[in-house]
Amino acid sequence: MLFEGAAIREYITSLHIELNEKNAGWLLAAPGMPMLVAISNDLRRQSTQQFVGSRFTEHREFANMQLQSWKPYEKAERGVIPDDALTAIGAIGITPYYLPDLKIIDWHGLTDATVARNPVSKPNHERVIAHDRSPPPGYIQQRGVNFHLSPPVSTEDWALSFANYAVKVAPDLWMPFDASDHQWVLERFADRDLAYKSPTDPAGNRFRLGNQRYIGEQFLGRFESGLDGWRVEGEAVTNHSEYRVYMGMGRHVGSGFLTSYHPHRDKATGKALSPEFSARADQYLAFLIAGGSGHDVGLRLLADGEQVAVWRGQNSARFALIVYPLADVADKRLRLDKHLQLELFDDSLDNWGHIMLDHVMLMRREADGGQG
Numbered sequence: 001m002l003f004e005g006a007a008i009r010e011y012i013t014s015l016h017i018e019l020n021e022k023n024a025g026w027l028l029a030a031p032g033m034p035m036l037v038a039i040s041n042d043l044r045r046q047s048t049q050q051f052v053g054s055r056f057t058e059h060r061e062f063a064n065m066q067l068q069s070w071k072p073y074e075k076a077e078r079g080v081i082p083d084d085a086l087t088a089i090g091a092i093g094i095t096p097y098y099l100p101d102l103k104i105i106d107w108h109g110l111t112d113a114t115v116a117r118n119p120v121s122k123p124n125h126e127r128v129i130a131h132d133r134s135p136p137p138g139y140i141q142q143r144g145v146n147f148h149l150s151p152p153v154s155t156e157d158w159a160l161s162f163a164n165y166a167v168k169v170a171p172d173l174w175m176p177f178d179a180s181d182h183q184w185v186l187e188r189f190a191d192r193d194l195a196y197k198s199p200t201d202p203a204g205n206r207f208r209l210g211n212q213r214y215i216g217e218q219f220l221g222r223f224e225s226g227l228d229g230w231r232v233e234g235e236a237v238t239n240h241s242e243y244r245v246y247m248g249m250g251r252h253v254g255s256g257f258l259t260s261y262h263p264h265r266d267k268a269t270g271k272a273l274s275p276e277f278s279a280r281a282d283q284y285l286a287f288l289i290a291g292g293s294g295h296d297v298g299l300r301l302l303a304d305g306e307q308v309a310v311w312r313g314q315n316s317a318r319f320a321l322i323v324y325p326l327a328d329v330a331d332k333r334l335r336l337d338k339h340l341q342l343e344l345f346d347d348s349l350d351n352w353g354h355i356m357l358d359h360v361m362l363m364r365r366e367a368d369g370g371q372g
Contacts, residue, residue, distance in 0.1 A: 017055075018045075051129040066094045069151040073098040076152070076169035082188040085147040085179075088140055090131070095149075105143060107318075109133040137261065137352065140317050146184065150176040156195045161208040164253060168193035178253070202361060209323055213366040214284060220274055220342065221287075221360040223256040227272065234270020236260035236346045236354070253288070253359040257319075260346035261291065261354035269349070274342040279362055281330040287360040288319040292352035299357060300343040303329050315352045323363070 019037050021028060028034050047053045081101045088105040089095055096104055108131050109115030118136045120127060150162045152173050159166030163176035167189050174195075179185050185196070197205055202216035221228045223239050232238070237260045258272060279285075289299060291313035298312040301324070308329050311322055329340075344357050 046125065050125075050127060051131060063094075070094050070098050072152045072173060073169070073175075075173055076175065080167060080169050080175065080192065081147075085188075086143065086145050087147045087149055088135070088143075088145050089149075099149070102147075102149065105135075105140070105145065107134065114139060134316060137317070137354070146180050148178045152176075160195060160197060161206065161213070165189075165194065165196045167195075205359075205361060205363075206366075207321075209321070214286065214323065214363045215366050216286075216361045216363050217283065218277075218362040219360070220277060220285075220362065221258065221357070222253070223258045223358060225256065227258070229275045230258065230272045230344075231275075232270065232272045234268070234346075236268040236270035237272040237344060257288075257356055257358035258344060259291075259354065259356040260297070260344070261356060267349045267353070269347050271343055271345040274360070276339055276341050277362075279326050279329075279340055281327045282364060283326050284363045284365065285322075285324040285326055285360075286363045287322055288358040289313055289322055289356065290317055290319040291315075291355035292348060292350065294348050294350060294353065296345075296347040297353055297355040298345060299355065300345065301329070302339075302341045302343060304339045313352075313355060317356075319356070319358060326362075 017023075018041050019027065024037065028037055044053070076099075078101060081099065086103045086105065088107050090107040092104065092106040092108070092110055096102065106112045106115065109118065110130060112135075115133050115135050118133055118139075120132050122132060148163075150159075152169070152175055153159050153162070154172050154174070156166055156168075156174055159174040159176040163178045165179060165185055166174045166176045169175045182196075185194070202219055205216035207214055219228075221230060227239055237258060239256050239258060260268065260270060285301065287299070289311055291297060293312045293315050295312075298310050300307050301309040309324060311324075314320065342360065344355060346353065346355055348354070
C-alpha cells in the first residue's frame with residue numbers, strides 16, 4: 001500500500017488517539033492535568049504525523065493489510081516475471097518476500113543509496129520518518145523502470161479493472177500489472193496466459209475506482225506518436241517517448257507521454273493546448289498526471305476560455321489517476337457542447353518545475369454489474 005501527499009497525512013493523522021474525558025477522565029481530574037494533557041495531545045499528534053512513536057497495534061494492522069494484499073503471490077509459479085522487469089515501490093518489505101524474482105527500487109531510499117542521499121527540502125515538522133525521501137528528477141528514467149505490479153486477484157476481469165495487463169500465475173490467481181512497452185509485454189509473456197486491454201480502442205479502457213466502474217469513449221491524447229494535435233508554445237513541452245519507462249503507480253500507458261521535463265534543463269517553460277472538444281454532462285475526464293505541485297505548473301480545464309478546474313503533480317514522477325465529473329462544469333452553467341480545451345502549463349524554474357501527462361480520455365460510468 002502506497003500513500004502520497006494529502007493521503008499520507010490523512011492516514012497517519014488517523015493513528016493518533018486523543019486523551020479525553022472518556023478514556024482518561026481519571027487523569028484529567030487531577031489538579032493541573034488538563035493543561036498537561038493538552039500539551040501531551042499536541043506533542044503526540046505531531047509525533048504521529050511524522051511516524052514517530054506509532055503504537056504497536058498500528059504496525060500490526062498495517063502488516064495484516066500488507067499480508068492480505070500480497071501473500072497470495074506465494075502460490076504463484078516462479079519464473080513468470082521477466083528477468084529485465086524493474087519496478088519501484090515504497091513499501092519495500094513484504095513485496096520482495098513473496099515475489100523474489102522481481103527487481104525493485106525502493107522509492108523511499110531505504111535500500112537505494114541514490115534516493116537515500118537525495119536532499120529533503122521539507123521543514124523538520126513536516127517530515128515523515130523513512131517516508132519523505134524520493135528519487136531525484138530523472139533517476140527512475142535512468143534506471144529503466146518498466147514494470148508496475150498490483151496485488152493478485154482471482155479473475156481476469158477483476159485484474160484488468162486494476163491494470164492494463166494481467167497474466168495467470170496459478171489456478172484462480174491473476175497478476176495485474178502495467179508496463180510501458182506493449183511489444184515488450186507480448187514478447188516476454190508469449191508463452192503465458194496473458195490478457196490485456198486494447199491500447200488503441202477507447203472502449204478497451206475500463207477501470208474501477210472505488211465502487212465505480214468506468215469505460216472509455218474518446219481519446220483526447222495518447223501521445224504514443226507525436227503530440228496528437230496538441231499545440232505547443234515555448235520550449236518546455238514535448239513527447240518523451242524515448243524514455244520508454246513506466247513511471248509509477250498511476251498506470252502510465254505505452255512508451256510516450258506529454259512532458260515539460262528536460263534532463264539537465266528543467267528551467268525551460270512553455271505550454272501545450274489540446275484541440276477543442278465537446279462533451280456531455282454525464283461524461284468524465286480521466287487522465288494520468290505527475291510532476292511538480294507548484295502553482296506555476298499543472299493542467300487546466302478551460303470552458304469557453306474560462307478556467308474551471310486545475311490539477312498538479314505531487315512532486316513525484318509517479319503518475320496519479322484523475323477522474324473528473326464534467327457535470328461539475330455544467331453546474332457552473334458553462335457550455336459543454338463546444339469550447340472545452342485542456343492546457344498543460346509550465347512557468348516554473350524550480351527543480352520540480354515540470355509536469356507530465358498521459359492517456360487523456362472522455363469516459364462514462366458503467367451501470368452496476370458492468371464488466372470491469
